[in-house]
Amino acid sequence: MAVIMAVAGSAIGLGNFLRFPAKAAANGGGAFMIPYFISFLLLGLPLMWIEWTLGRYGGGFEHGTAPGIFHSLLQKNRFVKYFGVIGIFGPLVIFIYYTYIESWTLAYSFFAVMGKYAALTDQPAMQSFLRGFQGLEHNACFQGMGWAYFFFLVTFALNIFVIYYGIRGGIERLCKVALPLLFLCAFLLMFRVFMLEPQTSVHPDRTILNGLGFMWNPDFAALKSARVWLEAAGQIFFTLSVGIGVILTYASYLSRTDDVVLSGLTASGTNELTEVVLGGSIIIPAAFVFFGQNEMQAIARSGTFNLGFVTMPLVLNQLPWAGFFGFVWFLLLFLAGVTSSVSLAQPTIAFLEDEFDISREKAVGIFGVAAFIFCQPCIFLLGKGVVDELDFWGGTFFLVVFATIEVVLFVWVFGMEKAWDEIHHGADLTLPRFYKLIIKYVTPLFLFFILGAWFWQEWIPVIFMKKVSAECRPYILATRLGLALLFIILALLVKIAWRRRKERGAAAQ
Amino acid sequence: MTRYGWILLILSWTFIIALNVFCFVKVLGKKR
Numbered sequence: 427m428a429v430i431m432a433v434a435g436s437a438i439g440l441g442n443f444l445r446f447p448a449k450a451a452a453n454g455g456g457a458f459m460i461p462y463f464i465s466f467l468l469l470g471l472p473l474m475w476i477e478w479t480l481g482r483y484g485g486g487f488e489h490g491t492a493p494g495i496f497h498s499l500l501q502k503n504r505f506v507k508y509f510g511v512i513g514i515f516g517p518l519v520i521f522i523y524y525t526y527i528e529s530w531t532l533a534y535s536f537f538a539v540m541g542k543y544a545a546l547t548d549q550p551a552m553q554s555f556l557r558g559f560q561g562l563e564h565n566a567c568f569q570g571m572g573w574a575y576f577f578f579l580v581t582f583a584l585n586i587f588v589i590y591y592g593i594r595g596g597i598e599r600l601c602k603v604a605l606p607l608l609f610l611c612a613f614l615l616m617f618r619v620f621m622l623e624p625q626t627s628v629h630p631d632r633t634i635l636n637g638l639g640f641m642w643n644p645d646f647a648a649l650k651s652a653r654v655w656l657e658a659a660g661q662i663f664f665t666l667s668v669g670i671g672v673i674l675t676y677a678s679y680l681s682r683t684d685d686v687v688l689s690g691l692t693a694s695g696t697n698e699l700t701e702v703v704l705g706g707s708i709i710i711p712a713a714f715v716f717f718g719q720n721e722m723q724a725i726a727r728s729g730t731f732n733l734g735f736v737t738m739p740l741v742l743n744q745l746p747w748a749g750f751f752g753f754v755w756f757l758l759l760f761l762a763g764v765t766s767s768v769s770l771a772q773p774t775i776a777f778l779e780d781e782f783d784i785s786r787e788k789a790v791g792i793f794g795v796a797a798f799i800f801c802q803p804c805i806f807l808l809g810k811g812v813v814d815e816l817d818f819w820g821g822t823f824f825l826v827v828f829a830t831i832e833v834v835l836f837v838w839v840f841g842m843e844k845a846w847d848e849i850h851h852g853a854d855l856t857l858p859r860f861y862k863l864i865i866k867y868v869t870p871l872f873l874f875f876i877l878g879a880w881f882w883q884e885w886i887p888v889i890f891m892k893k894v895s896a897e898c899r900p901y902i903l904a905t906r907l908g909l910a911l912l913f914i915i916l917a918l919l920v921k922i923a924w925r926r927r928k929e930r931g932a933a934a935q
Numbered sequence: 936m937t938r939y940g941w942i943l944l945i946l947s948w949t950f951i952i953a954l955n956v957f958c959f960v961k962v963l964g965k966k967r
Contacts (some may be wrong), residue, residue, distance in 0.1 A: 427962060456943035463947070639936035642944045685965065692958035698951045854965065 428598040429684075430692050433676050435765030437667040437697040438608065440527065442762060444730040446701045447710040448686050451641055451726040453657050454648025459702075461649070465872075466698070469659055472861070472869040473668040474694050474828055478686035479849045481677025486705060490678035490776035492671050492828075493920045499840045504834070510915045512828040513671030514773045518916075519909065520670070521770040522800045523813045527731075528763035530583035531756045533573060534735065540750025542567065543739055552736040562809045573804070579807060581764075586794045588768045589775065592786055593679060597768050604761045611758035612704040619712045633717050637711030640722055652879065655829065659876055664821070665701055666694055666935065667766070669829030675772045687853040700723025700762075709733055712741045736758060756898035756917060771797070781923035800878035800912075803905070810901035811894060818888070819909055826880070830873040833865075842866050 434556070450458045484495030492513025500506045537543055546552050557563045561571030588596040624632050648654045663669055677686065714722050725737050742751045771793060778789035801811050836845050846862055887893055894902050936944075 430962065456940050459943055463950070488949050635936045637946065639940050643937045643940035644943055688958065688961055688965070691954070692962055695951065695954040695958045699955050702947055702951055854961065 428594070428602070429603055429676055429680065430689050430696075431601040432593065432769065432889045433667075433689070434672055434696040435597075435605055436672050436676070437665060437693060437766075437767035438605070438700045439665075439667075439762050439803065440531075440734070440759055441661075441664050441730070442697070442701040442704075442705045443708065443759060444734045444892075446665065446705045447641065447708075448726055448730050448733050449657055449661050450706065451710050451722070453654045454645045455640065456644035457646050457648050458654065458658060459642075460644075461655045462661060465655075465659040465662040466694075468868050469748070469862055469872050470662040470666045470668065471694060472689070472865045473833070473859075474666055474673070474690040475687060476832055476865070477668055477673040478677045478680075478690045479845070480832060480836055482680045482682070482684065482686055483498055484677030485680060486682060488780065490675050491706075491773050491778050492674055493777070494780060495674055495678070496835060497924075499835055504927055507920055508917055509831045509835070510747060511913060511920055512824050512831070513674060514777050515916055516820050516824045516828060516913070517662040517670050517672055517745075517770040517773045518797070518800075519816050519824075520684045521767060521797060522820075523766050523804045523816045524763070524770060524821075525582055525585060525797075526801060526808075526813070527577055528760065528767055529574070529578040530559070530735065531759040531763055532581055533577035534739070535753050535760060536577070536757035538739070538742075538749050538756055541749055543752075544743060544748060546740070546743065549736060549740065552740050553732070556731075556735050556751035560808055561806075575805065578801070582798060582801065584764065585767050585771065586790065588764075589771045589793070590787065590790045593676070593772065593836040597772075600768060601765055601871050604765050608705075608758060608761040609700075611754050611761070612700065612708070614754055615751070615758065615807065616704055616707045618745070619708055622712065622715045624715065629718055632715050634711055634715055637714030638716045639707055640719065641710045643865050645821040656879055658874060659872065660822075663825055663829070669825035669827075669832070670770070672769045675776045676769070678776070680889050683852040685855075687852045687855045687857060688847060691855070699751065709738055713737050716741050717746060746813075773815060775921075777830075781920070781927075803908075807901055808934070811898045812901060815902050815905045816909070819906075823880070826873060826876055830870065833870045833873060837866050 450462070480495055480499075481490075484490065484498050487494065487498040489495050489498055492510030493507040494510070495513075496510040497503075497507040534543075543552065543555050546555055554563065554565050555567050558565040558568030559571075559574055561568075561574060564570070588600050590596065591599070620634055622634050622637075624630055667673065677689075680686070680689075709721070710726070714727055717725060717737070725733065728737075738755055739752055742748055742755060745751055774793050775786070775789045778784055778792060779786055784792075804816065840848075842862065842865070845865070850856060891899055891902055
C-alpha cells in the first residue's frame with residue numbers, strides 16, 4: 427500500500443491541476459477525453475504494468491535503476507545497460523527545474539497569507555508580479571530575486587531532508603501525510619468553486635455550469651486533428667510518470683510475490699481521480715465564472731503557468747477569504763509538487779547506492795551538491811529559456827524514447843510469453859487476453875507513431891532552434907552542451923560501475 | 936453545459952470512480 431501511495435504521489439503533480447485542464451479546454455473540451463481514455467488504456471496502463479514488472483524483476487538481481495535492470499533482462503549484451511542511462515538522466519534533469527517551479531508554489535502560498543498580491547486585480551498586474559518574483563523585471567512588488575531564491579533554498583532543503591530518510595522513512599511517510607492533505611485541499615477548492623454565483627448581472631451566462639461546459643462540451647471536429655490525439659497521448663505520459671524511470675526504482679523494492687497488476691492499476695486510478703475529477707473541476711470552471719467565454723479561449727491557450735500563477739490568484743482574490751483560499755490553492759500545488767520531486771531524486775541515489783556500494787547518506791550528499799549546482803542556471807537564466815529547454819529534453823522527448831526502449835526490450839527482446847508470466851507473478855487479477863496483443867503490438871506502435879510524428883513535424887525547428895530568439899540561442903546551445911556532458915558522465919559512471927563489478931567478480935573467483 | 940457534455944462528464948467520472956472503488960476494495964481486501 428505504501429509503495430502504491432509513493433507511486434501515486436510521484437504521478438500526481440502540478441500537471442494534474444494545471445496542464446490537464448488547459449490541454450482539455452484547448453483541444454476539443456469533452457471530445458479530448460476520448461483520445462485521452464484511449465491513450466490511458468492502450469499506452470498508460472500497459473506502460474505502468476511494464477515498468478512495475480521491470481522494476482520488480484531488476485530488484486531480484488539487486489538493481490534498482492534502469493542500467494542494471496536492462497542488463498538483468500539481457501545479461502549477454504554489453505551495450506543494453508547504456509540505454510538505461512536515460513532512466514537516470516531524465517528524472518535528474520526534471521528534478522533540476524521542477525524543484526525551482528515547486529518553490530514558486532510555496533512562495534505564493536506564503537504571499538497569499540500575507541496578502542502580498544491581494545491588491546492586484548487584472549492579468550497584466552498579476553503577470554508583472556510573477557515576472558518581478560522570478561527576477562525578470564523590477565517593479566513595485568519585487569526589486570530582485572531574493573524571495574525566489576529564499577523559497578528555492580527552503581524547498582530544496584525540504585526535498586533533501588525527505589530524501590535523506592529514504593523511501594520507507596522519508597518518501598512513504600511524506601506521501602501518507604501529503605496525499606490525504608492534498609485531497610482535502612482539492613475537495614475544499616472544488617466545493618468552493620461549485621458554490622460560485624455569477625459575478626455580475628451584466629453576464630448572467632457566466633455560471634459554474636457553463637464553466638463546466640467550457641471544459642466538457644465536446645467539439646467532435648477536434649478528433650480529426652492528429653495534434654489532439656498526440657496531445658492526449660502526451661498528457662497520459664506526463665500524468666502517469668511513465669517513461670521517467672522512477673517507477674522502476676520504487677518497484678525494485680517489491681518482493682517477487684507482490685501484485686504489480688493491482689498496484690499499477692491502483693496508482694493509475696488514484697492519479698486519474700485527481701486529474702479528471704478534481705483537476706478538471708477547479709481552475710477552468712472557476713476562471714470561466716470570472717472571465718467569461720471570450721477571455722477563456724486566450725487564457726486556456728496562455729500556458730499552464732499563466733493559469734496557475736496569474737489567472738487563479740486573480741479569481742481567488744475576488745472571493746471572501748481570498749487569502750485562505752489562495753493559500754489552499756498553492757498548498758495543493760506544493761503538495762502535488764513535493765511528492766513528485768522527491769521521487770525524481772530516487773533513480774540517481776539508488777544508482778549510486780546499488781552500483782557503487784556507497785551509503786545512502788553519502789549518495790544523498792553527492793546528489794544534493796550536484797543537483798544544487800545544476801539548479802542555478804534554471805534560477806538565474808529563466809528568462810533565457812533554460813527551463814523550457816530542460817523540460818523539452820528531460821521531461822518530454824526522452825520520456826517517449828525511454829518508454830519505447832522499455833517496451834521493445836521487455837516485449838520483443840525478453841519475450842512476450844516470459845513478460846506475460848512475469849507481469850502475472852503474484853497477481854490476483856488476470857489481465858484480459860487482448861492486453862497481450864495491446865502490449866505486444868499496439869503500445870510500441872503507438873510510441874513509434876508519437877516519435878515519428880514528432881520527427882515529422884518538429885525536429886527541424888527544434889534542432890536548429892528556429893523558434894528561439896537570437897538573444898537566447900547561446901544559452902540554449904550551452905544548455906544542450908551541458909545536457910550532453912551530463913549524459914556522457916552518467917554513461918561513464920555506468921561503464922566504471924560495471925568494470926568494478928567485473929573486477930570484484932574476478933577477484934572473488 | 937450541453938447534453939453531450941453531461942454524458943462525457945458522467946461517463947468519465949463513473950469510470951474513474953468505479954476503477955478506484957474496485958482497486959481499493961481489492962487492495963484493502965488483500966491487506967487483510
